[in-house]
Amino acid sequence: MKKFHLMILMGCLAFGAAAAQDNMAGDSAAAPQAEAVAQEPAADQNQEAGKYARKSVSFVNALWLLDASTRGMKPEMVSYMLNKVQQGISMKRFDYNALPDTMVQSFVDAANAKDKLSIDDVAKLMEEQLVPQIMKILEAEREMRAANLLTDQQKNSFITDKAKELGVTGEQLERIMNSAYLYLPVISDFSLIKTGSGNKESWKCMAKCGILWYSLSVKGDQPKVTMRVKKMTMTMGLAKVKTGLFSNYTVDGESVTPEQYAFRSMVRSGVKNLVVATQTMPEFKLSGQVLEVAGRNVGFDLGKNEGLRMDDKYRIMVLTEAADGSINQEAAGWGIVNLVGDSSSKEGYKSKAQVIAGAPGIGAVMMEYPRLGIDISANFRTFPGVKDTEDDEVFGSGVGIQFDARYDVGRLFNWSQLFVGLGYGIGGTSTVGSLYPSYDGAAYANLDFFALQRFYISRFTVGAELGWASQSLTTSATVFGVPITTSFSGSGLFVGGNAGIAILPSLNLEAGARYEMGTIQDASGDLDHSGLGIRAGVTYSPAALPIDPWEMLRGSMGW
Amino acid sequence: MRVKCALAGLAVASVAMLGLAKDVVSSMPLSNQATFVESYSPAEVTIKATGLGGKTGFFKNDADKNAILDMRKSAVFFVMFLGTDPVLKTPEEKAKFESIQENFFLGENVNKYISWEADRVLTALQTTLPDGKKGSKITKMVRVNKKLLTDDLAAQGIMMSQGDLASAIGNPFIMVIPDAPKGQTPLDVLDKNPLAKHSAAVIESYLTARKYDVQVPQASDQLNEQVKMQTGLKGVEEDVGFQLAMAIGSDVYIVYAGQVQASGMGRKASLSCKAYETTTARLLGTETGYSQVRTSPDEVLIEEAMNDAVDKVLERLRAYWQDDLKKGLQYKLVFKLTGDFDEDQITDIQDAVTDQIEEMCGKNYKENVVSDKTMDYLIWAKKDEYSTASKIERKLRKELPEKVDGIKVQKISTNRKLLIIGIKEGA
Numbered sequence: 001m002k003k004f005h006l007m008i009l010m011g012c013l014a015f016g017a018a019a020a021q022d023n024m025a026g027d028s029a030a031a032p033q034a035e036a037v038a039q040e041p042a043a044d045q046n047q048e049a050g051k052y053a054r055k056s057v058s059f060v061n062a063l064w065l066l067d068a069s070t071r072g073m074k075p076e077m078v079s080y081m082l083n084k085v086q087q088g089i090s091m092k093r094f095d096y097n098a099l100p101d102t103m104v105q106s107f108v109d110a111a112n113a114k115d116k117l118s119i120d121d122v123a124k125l126m127e128e129q130l131v132p133q134i135m136k137i138l139e140a141e142r143e144m145r146a147a148n149l150l151t152d153q154q155k156n157s158f159i160t161d162k163a164k165e166l167g168v169t170g171e172q173l174e175r176i177m178n179s180a181y182l183y184l185p186v187i188s189d190f191s192l193i194k195t196g197s198g199n200k201e202s203w204k205c206m207a208k209c210g211i212l213w214y215s216l217s218v219k220g221d222q223p224k225v226t227m228r229v230k231k232m233t234m235t236m237g238l239a240k241v242k243t244g245l246f247s248n249y250t251v252d253g254e255s256v257t258p259e260q261y262a263f264r265s266m267v268r269s270g271v272k273n274l275v276v277a278t279q280t281m282p283e284f285k286l287s288g289q290v291l292e293v294a295g296r297n298v299g300f301d302l303g304k305n306e307g308l309r310m311d312d313k314y315r316i317m318v319l320t321e322a323a324d325g326s327i328n329q330e331a332a333g334w335g336i337v338n339l340v341g342d343s344s345s346k347e348g349y350k351s352k353a354q355v356i357a358g359a360p361g362i363g364a365v366m367m368e369y370p371r372l373g374i375d376i377s378a379n380f381r382t383f384p385g386v387k388d389t390e391d392d393e394v395f396g397s398g399v400g401i402q403f404d405a406r407y408d409v410g411r412l413f414n415w416s417q418l419f420v421g422l423g424y425g426i427g428g429t430s431t432v433g434s435l436y437p438s439y440d441g442a443a444y445a446n447l448d449f450f451a452l453q454r455f456y457i458s459r460f461t462v463g464a465e466l467g468w469a470s471q472s473l474t475t476s477a478t479v480f481g482v483p484i485t486t487s488f489s490g491s492g493l494f495v496g497g498n499a500g501i502a503i504l505p506s507l508n509l510e511a512g513a514r515y516e517m518g519t520i521q522d523a524s525g526d527l528d529h530s531g532l533g534i535r536a537g538v539t540y541s542p543a544a545l546p547i548d549p550w551e552m553l554r555g556s557m558g559w
Numbered sequence: 560m561r562v563k564c565a566l567a568g569l570a571v572a573s574v575a576m577l578g579l580a581k582d583v584v585s586s587m588p589l590s591n592q593a594t595f596v597e598s599y600s601p602a603e604v605t606i607k608a609t610g611l612g613g614k615t616g617f618f619k620n621d622a623d624k625n626a627i628l629d630m631r632k633s634a635v636f637f638v639m640f641l642g643t644d645p646v647l648k649t650p651e652e653k654a655k656f657e658s659i660q661e662n663f664f665l666g667e668n669v670n671k672y673i674s675w676e677a678d679r680v681l682t683a684l685q686t687t688l689p690d691g692k693k694g695s696k697i698t699k700m701v702r703v704n705k706k707l708l709t710d711d712l713a714a715q716g717i718m719m720s721q722g723d724l725a726s727a728i729g730n731p732f733i734m735v736i737p738d739a740p741k742g743q744t745p746l747d748v749l750d751k752n753p754l755a756k757h758s759a760a761v762i763e764s765y766l767t768a769r770k771y772d773v774q775v776p777q778a779s780d781q782l783n784e785q786v787k788m789q790t791g792l793k794g795v796e797e798d799v800g801f802q803l804a805m806a807i808g809s810d811v812y813i814v815y816a817g818q819v820q821a822s823g824m825g826r827k828a829s830l831s832c833k834a835y836e837t838t839t840a841r842l843l844g845t846e847t848g849y850s851q852v853r854t855s856p857d858e859v860l861i862e863e864a865m866n867d868a869v870d871k872v873l874e875r876l877r878a879y880w881q882d883d884l885k886k887g888l889q890y891k892l893v894f895k896l897t898g899d900f901d902e903d904q905i906t907d908i909q910d911a912v913t914d915q916i917e918e919m920c921g922k923n924y925k926e927n928v929v930s931d932k933t934m935d936y937l938i939w940a941k942k943d944e945y946s947t948a949s950k951i952e953r954k955l956r957k958e959l960p961e962k963v964d965g966i967k968v969q970k971i972s973t974n975r976k977l978l979i980i981g982i983k984e985g986a
Binding site for chain 1: 685
């Protein structure tokens, strides 16, 4: 792995605070003092519908510490964050303009030499220190990169077929020179504190992590850098303080302290959010067009080269011509990728998507709908009751709520809609068996780990799940006037199924049933906590999460 | 009763047939929207075409497929009828085609003329079709095999083939030469300027691909020199008329000029190309062509620009020749009064020449210059009656003296379509 120097930009406190307030919502337009954004050259009138034009990006390996709260960050923290941001934003959809470390160091030194630093000041420093190198790279590689902009007709024109030339035009070269971006990581509102006491002591890290995106445009001989957008996301990390031999956490293949784990967990969650935020930017959003329609499946012209993945969701955009000749673009459905094409496939460079909603025709535009790849499900559920060894009811069925976080792991193996998840359910019952009248009811809690396979049939979903639940039961009783609380725990497998309907690309309504085969241990032996539970709720695919559920669970449990 | 039943049955059948007839849809293209993109080769052109298509049944989702078929038909229709240089040029050709057009555009017949089609569309819209129903509008790039199209139309008698046309107007020879600046000859330019040589090669490739008769200027020049040398060796008297004819060269010249200049991030070629008849100075076609701005070598830019221009010039050339078949072949007649004539005789001679030309060509002539010594006319003579210039000269020589006493008509020079006739005193 490339070794990164530690580079820190110290921003002016006054400006840094104002900058943080600019972007509470996450997406931000350019700061008011920035000049109007230079427009890219007008697209070729023979441009194909939905064609994704690759952009080139340069990573400015320096972290802008936007406010005083970030002064407490240690150098290794800065280095880790820079590393993770670069790994996350290094997507196949971009071409990269590598900047030498020495050049970035000059830029950092020049920035740190200033008393005050604004967004425009940074742009100006980029023009002076970094842009000449970027221009060299662009000029050296522009023809090859412009070849990606060629249309079908241009790839099959006289120039390419007979003259054996690349066939790129001056207009396409100009677009390459004007489609370079620089990104600079930023951080603000940083806190890393220890909370709790005793065996509930834990480290909690919170911060707003972000990226400033600058674009480079060339007008005449003078290149100009302008800030386009600022993306910030609030995230947190948590780590229980452990004692003894195994007090450290393992992450990224390293053994780290709880404090470090909390920080790293925060950064990893933040970077995931920033990746999705980058993918939603209009300049960087992948798009393609439908090349063929076969039943409820469509073939379209994106694939591995653009970083397409199994289970990516795409909106289907349709152009409609009105009576007055005006043309409107509207979303007319969506689909899920179920085959990722590559340039060596026998069908040509074509991926397939299952159409969930809509009826796209040839030429419809497929527009990326980026999500985290984590589904959050919230359900009302029932809990099976508890019976003793005599099959007498101890506690009755309960009702409660369940939250699941489902990770789409199938995309790692090109297996569509395969999830592994963790869930937490809490509920209770006031029904007590006749044998235990002194009990005041029971509170149930489950921690589930499961695998789920989902299938889409048009908008409808059908799923099957298999998992393991760690069950706990807490009950209280008043004995001789003294309140006593007792907890029991157990575990068991469960199997279940669900069915639902996709309302939106990011929202499903679901209902399901699960048969739990758990037992709970108490002083007298095993209590049967098995039975059928039903549930109903919603499943949402978020674009950002303040914390990764798995990281949070690990941190809370000290795993 | 039986008659009534029969009549009723006939009425029902007629209504049914009318209903069926209403459902018969024309196979002609619906959209007819297309633009020319590039001349890919001497045989093919790339067209950007738009097609409209609707569903053929309530449960059928074939609007896209129908729009794409309509797009192909529109591309072929454009090549045949529309643009500045359609394949079918004359009203007669268009009228002949009308009789077969429904069959021609039926179903997927046009697919054989589409040599390439882009995978991706340029635009795909949901729109309202001319009949008010909802449908698809798709725009794509396609390549139409113009040569196959013209060969098929010629085979069906809709138009003349290139070979037949050339033969009908006398198999003209074409020479491609660069526009030479003052002080240089075209051969000098060809020798010294590699881009000029390349441009000539591009035009000649188009000409030979379409089976025109082409003369190479360097070879022609060598041949003339050889003839001169050989006749000199044999002691043959110099034939000025022949020298003049040789100096003129071919029947048609295609003259081109252009430049390649730096532009933005690359270079761009711009060329002009014109064809004219040597002996009548009639301009047959002229066109300019431009390349895109590219970083490609100049030769490639030249060829791209020339492809743009030469295809159109050759189509114009063909259009003029087709006109010539109807109107007659054009000749330039120059009468030189070499004798010593008085004013009245000159007037009589001028009148006689005009009358003679009207007898031969009807109204198809143009009087350019009439002076005491020279009369200059452009005439259009029917090929059936006058297959060569010599036959025109013979007719003049025999019949003109009958109209005016005391003159003799002699040929000074007959060179392709230029006749220089002398009129002197004689019995």
